[in-house]
Amino acid sequence: MADIKFSEVVKILEAIESTSKRTEMTKLLVLLFKKTPSEVIDKVIYFIQGQLLPDWVGLELGIGEKLAMRALSIASGVSLRTIEETYKKIGDLGEAAERVLTSKRRGTSILDFLGATGATTRELTMGRVYDTLMKIAKATGEGAQDTKISLLASLLSEASPREAKYILRFVTGRLRLGVADMTILDALAEAFAGGKARRDILERAYNVHPDLGYIAKVLVREGIEGIKKFRITPGVPVLPMLAERLSSSSEILAKLGGRCIAEYKYDGERAQIHKIGDKVVIYSRRLENLTHAFPDVCELVRKHIKSKEAIIEGEIVAYNPETDELLPFQELMHRRRKHNVEEAMRMYPVKLFLFDCLYVDGEELTDAPLLMRKKKLIEIVEETDRVSLARWRIVDNTKDLELFFNEAISEGCEGLVCKSLKGDSIYQMGARGWLWIKFKRDYRSEMTDTVDLVAVGAFWGKGKRGGTYGALLLAAYDPETDTFKTVCKCGSGFTDEDLARLPEIFKPYVIPHKHPRVDSKIEADVWFVPAIVLEVIGAEITLSPLHTCGYGAIKEGVGLAIRFPRFTGRWRFDKKPEQATTVKEIIEMYKRQKKVVREA
């Protein structure tokens, strides 16, 4: 099979490393691509990208620095300690390998001692390097580690010091050539498609099939006509559409023509989900393969997406099944792990909120307007308490938009995504455009002090909290009207003991209707006489149309709410309800809140 010497690839890599100009980089790549036989063009490209296959395949070499050093020790005959010391001094395992191999080249192979004339010194080729690395990645199960080490050692023992440098950098994930995918596309267009004019066609192919090795192979074999045939394929991720950002409701409405879809922007993980019969694959926004981390989401999709094949987009959000509260992104991050997935699944359950649909049973929908895509999504989703459409509505005035925005914030969302309703509102793969606009706050506040709130009602729990309360409705005191005004629903921070005792503690205060001194827009399952005071801390105080505390004080039509409230564990039985934190104090706290400016 035609191949290219690995030393030739290394030469170009060295040249790329020493330039900072993108145009020069492109030229060097063109040179390399033209020299490379079609059989290994994909391997060369993957190597330059520092990966064996596109990231979204989720293939890992499984070699850390420790193992790499052991392999180097075996291949070089230099002790592990010397290698570790050299590495410590230089700080780059690739360079360390180059140095170690240069100085200790002699007397490492048994062949050197056998008077071997037949000892063939084969020159490494790109194919051999890639195939060996692939074998390393695929070694699994018992003894896999030893197999990986010996394969890498065999590769290094055949490599020149310069080649070994790049192999080790690749293996430890530190190739850092700084070659962007777009630069590789430029070079491919230049080398095989007659230059810049065809660049758009290549980029479209990249959007629907982000695999540069594959694109190069098709381009070399079938020419640009082959590239034009690229279609969305279930199982292969497409580059996600991105949103622009504005922070005022009037600007957003103006940009979108006065009328738009406003949709909750959940504080979770954006997921592109592919369903192929019973197989489900989940990709992150950056197209990492997250399937292994979310077996529960896969199961939900299998059960509740009615089409045979689909590519849908949504947000995976952590929640508390006992209170039904959505939890912040940090909680969901516990799910991003490789081991103990089952345990993480139990401890951090999630919901799935779907917002788009790109493909259903052979039909590509990316060129359809948003409302059509939503309609299709509604058709294939069977909504349950864990799978539903992201909350959305159509708005045509700033007041509604802001109310909806504040509602989203107080329910634990980051804000809204406002989307164009027009006929041209297609799904723009890989592009950030004005069809979608994020409506987020410029700052995030921080609640630094605890508050003492009065329990005025409760909600029945589910699951483990069945038979007891899942969350309490809490209120601040307003001395001017002598009423209690609600400020949050709180179900976090209770120990199992506290939880079990809740109905008992509140039993003397249960009444069949809302207490006349309680001012609430929310309907509780159980109402109390305001009596018991609890200490609570939250993430921040935000505007909320759902709560009555400070209603109209900051802005017309909205009150204040505590976001992500949590019981500190302190029951303030020493305090009378009239001694609870007052509405005025909460308003003051809102105004004084430290505002942390968000990064753009």
Place this chain on the structure above:
Amino acid sequence: MSFRFVFSDAREWRYIIESIAALIEEATFVVTPEGVKLRALDPSRVAMVDLELPSTAFEEYSCEAETRVGVNFDDMKKILKRCKKDDKVEYEVAGGKLKIKIIGKATRSFVLPLIDIGAETLPTPRVAFTARVKLLSDAVEEAIRDAEVIADTVKLEASEEMFAIKAMSDKGDLEVQFGRESGSLIEYEVTEPAVASYSLEYMGDIVKKSAKIADLVTIEFATNKPVALTFEIPLGGRLVYYLAPRME
């Protein structure tokens, strides 16, 4: 292109294969009317294994012409793990397949595909050794296991008086001495004092498995030269390992 042989002690055969598998992934058996040979390098080319079994080592042996059989040792090792005490093992190549029969209370036949391994002809090893030590393989195994506690390299030293296995690192030092009077040392010849270091990873893989095959091992080496470890197989033939030295 066919042959058939029966090895009367399947467990012994299994130890030989496991011992080779500790270093080699794939290799080619060369089967001739005279016997079975295998010579292969480990993937890193630090060690070489050289197996020779004369036809007389087998209970039954038939081979018309030289036949080459490429095998994956990992797969073969797994099959042979299924051997019990008192089983026999039969190898047969016919029709492009390798048939391994484990003959005991029942006869179990495994059929493996033959793999094509690039035939790299390895030269006959020729090294001028200056020290030759024959000793109990158990004693060597223990010394190597001791050394593993301390370091990743082992040093062999042969002087007029004694043979020593040493290891040193910042964790500490180890020295195991085999004097001429010690019961473990069976034969000892030194034409010139010798000192050389070897990878413990390899040494461990070799000794731990091969000590099961033979009670005695012959160690030959010279200063900064490879070491040869020879294990005589009780039913006839021998298994030799060559290991390149480490330069410190």
